[in-house]
Amino acid sequence: MKKKALEITRRTFLGSSTLAATAGLTGVGLNLSEASADVISKIESGTLLAPTYKPVAGLDVTSVAVHVGANSDYSSIPVFQGTTNSGQYTADSNPTIDSVETKISRLEGAEAAVATACGMAAISQTLLAFLKPGSRVVAHQNIYSRTQRLLEEPLKDLGIRFEQVDMTDLKQLKKALEKKTTIVYFEIHSNPAMDVVDVRAASAMAREAGAMTIVDNTFLTPYLIQPLALGVDIVVHSATKYMMGHGNGLAGIVCGSRSLVDKVGVMRILIGGVLSPVNASLLNQGLKTLPMRMERHCSNAMEVATFLESHSKVKKVHYPGLASDPGHEVAKNQMKGFGGMLGFEMHKPPQLNSFVKLIRPVWSLGDVATLMGHYSAPNPKRRIPANYSRMSIGIEDPGDIIGDLKQALDRS
Numbered sequence: 238m239k240k241k242a243l244e245i246t247r248r249t250f251l252g253s254s255t256l257a258a259t260a261g262l263t264g265v266g267l268n269l270s271e272a273s274a275d276v277i278s279k280i281e282s283g284t285l286l287a288p289t290y291k292p293v294a295g296l297d298v299t300s301v302a303v304h305v306g307a308n309s310d311y312s313s314i315p316v317f318q319g320t321t322n323s324g325q326y327t328a329d330s331n332p333t334i335d336s337v338e339t340k341i342s343r344l345e346g347a348e349a350a351v352a353t354a355c356g357m358a359a360i361s362q363t364l365l366a367f368l369k370p371g372s373r374v375v376a377h378q379n380i381y382s383r384t385q386r387l388l389e390e391p392l393k394d395l396g397i398r399f400e401q402v403d404m405t406d407l408k409q410l411k412k413a414l415e416k417k418t419t420i421v422y423f424e425i426h427s428n429p430a431m432d433v434v435d436v437r438a439a440s441a442m443a444r445e446a447g448a449m450t451i452v453d454n455t456f457l458t459p460y461l462i463q464p465l466a467l468g469v470d471i472v473v474h475s476a477t478k479y480m481m482g483h484g485n486g487l488a489g490i491v492c493g494s495r496s497l498v499d500k501v502g503v504m505r506i507l508i509g510g511v512l513s514p515v516n517a518s519l520l521n522q523g524l525k526t527l528p529m530r531m532e533r534h535c536s537n538a539m540e541v542a543t544f545l546e547s548h549s550k551v552k553k554v555h556y557p558g559l560a561s562d563p564g565h566e567v568a569k570n571q572m573k574g575f576g577g578m579l580g581f582e583m584h585k586p587p588q589l590n591s592f593v594k595l596i597r598p599v600w601s602l603g604d605v606a607t608l609m610g611h612y613s614a615p616n617p618k619r620r621i622p623a624n625y626s627r628m629s630i631g632i633e634d635p636g637d638i639i640g641d642l643k644q645a646l647d648r649s
């Protein structure tokens with residue numbers, strides 16, 4: 238990252254919420270109107286930043302990640318653990334949680350954000366805010382298994398109709414939208430098949446059909462793509478993953494316009510999937526290094542994907558950064574970096590778990606450590622092939638990751 242002198246006066250960091258001010262957190266948030274471009278020198282960020290990113294108050298994304306939501310009186314955001322703070326009940330508003338909402342909303346280019354207990358709390362509370370009996374959801378054929386189950390089981394029982402189509406083929410989405418639809422839902426790089434959905438085209442189609450688009454941006458983060466700038470109405474995240482970054486806490490976030498996010502905020506109060514202040518503080522800390530981590534996740538994933546593609550035991554690699562990937566062209570048109578997640582098919586059932594030494598054989602993702610999981614059976618309905626493994630590439634030395642993978646592949 239190119240570095241220039243950054244002159245930010247402490248005055249720049251003024252309270253963004255009344256509560257923050259009354260709680261004595263006069264530094265929480267970045268007051269955009271106060272921060273003028275002439276006191277802030279813009280730093281050019283890394284090469285993979287979302288093409289739509291617009292400097293917040295003239296600040297590069299790296300500076301936003303570090304400073305927005307910070308309090309200049311503290312090196313780390315204080316944990317307001319009280320159930321009430323300055324007269325506010327924590328389920329409604331809490332200075333530690335508010336500060337992380339401010340930071341993430343700026344990173345996503347959103348008017349507002351509401352933080353939740355985990356990713357599933359973000360997804361379920363968002364869906365419940367906008368669906369009612371008779372509503373219809375159209376989703377991509379491959380989405381996170383628990384989101385799929387939520388739509389297939391409890392929400393279906395409440396009278397919500399659910400249909401899945403292959404959204405990599407936009408003709409299928411168009412056809413599905415001939416019937417009245419409330420929500421179009423997808424993950425930009427799907428979990429775990431790594432399908433790529435054209436965000437601009439899919440959300441434009443949904444809008445034309447009178448449907449709202451909700452996108453799960455967990456795999457990519459706003460550093461790589463800002464779905465709201467491409468026409469999406471609401472972005473949800475499992476902030477447990479890349480945003481938290483270190484496998485040390487559950488969190489979720491919902492971003493969008495103030496009016497839509499407020500509806501989810503009401504649902505958060507009624508259902509109670511509120512982020513804990515301790516996890517909000519950990520999330521705030523993780524976010525400070527998100528830009529640098531995402532750059533490294535992307536470059537490492539590209540190296541690992543290239544290695545896997547050359548290995549004789551590997552049948553096919555699913556990584557949208559590879560020219561051979563069916564989603565490459567779409568991915569290339571909507572982002573510069575392709576994320577840290579990849580999948581690969583082997584010719585035989587993988588036996589890698591017992592051989593890896595550095596790579597951790599666990600089901601999570603977005604950690605600084607490289608993680609790997611294997612699917613025991615193919616699932617054509619969810620577009621999961623036979624002998625399929627998913628990897629979340631960490632920020633370790635790429636040679637060390639590849640070395641471990643190679644010895645495990647060679648022995649398996």
Ligand SMILES: Cc1ncc(COP(=O)(O)O)c(C=O)c1O
Binds near residue numbers: 487
């Ligand atoms: C794409 C995606 N969305 C949502 C979730 C749910 O997140 P959480 O575990 O924080 O509830 C996950 C979890 O793995 C995920 O991969």
